[in-house]
């Protein structure tokens with residue numbers, strides 16, 4: 776494993792976008808585009824090893840050193856607070872963490888607020904800062920149906936285009952924080968493989984600067 780740079784990417788559209796950036800930065804691994812169901816890919820020449828992980832698991836691989844670096848949404852980093860270095864904002868996967876509710880919703884501040892979310896830690900911190908009593912209802916997906924079925928009053932969830940909210944008659948009440956994908960690194964791997972990681976960072980910075988100039 777040692778002389779390879781091990782990179783954990785989030786499986787899915789965001790991971791594919793990020794891989795394209797890494798390939799452009801000189802860390803390509805052609806086999807990854809083969810469309811197979813393999814999850815680990817190596818390029819002997821560039822000495823990189825990529826693997827696809829479930830997005831919420833990427834920080835676990837990086838924190839424990841199974842991956843030297845990885846890419847995770849800021850939402851996941853805020854929720855799980857892994858002990859990793861956050862090296863760079865990749866300016867992709869842009870969305871926002873929001874409180875949303877059925878259109879026309881009026882909050883009864885005398886009552887405990889029922890909050891459905893996949894992100895209990897983020898929601899707790901947000902309402903703690905407002906000294907608001909809440910009851911967290913932890914769900915694993917399709918959060919938008921919770922207030923419709925009166926399981927909750929509001930939701931705390933990711934909003935990207937806003938289509939899911941709109942099509943379910945919900946609206947944003949408040950934005951908690953903007954979100955984007957971040958490059959993260961294992962704390963000791965960063966010391967041992969800093970040259971390779973520094974080269975990647977520099978190339979990615981150049982790519983992002985060019986993008987912004989467009």
Ligand code: PRP
Pocket residue numbers: 915916917918919932933934935936937938939940
């Ligand atoms: C995310 C999020 C919203 C939706 C927002 O869901 O939880 O449901 O995307 O996107 P939009 O604003 O562009 O409509 P995801 O696809 O991750 O599925 P899940 O949360 O239901 O598992």
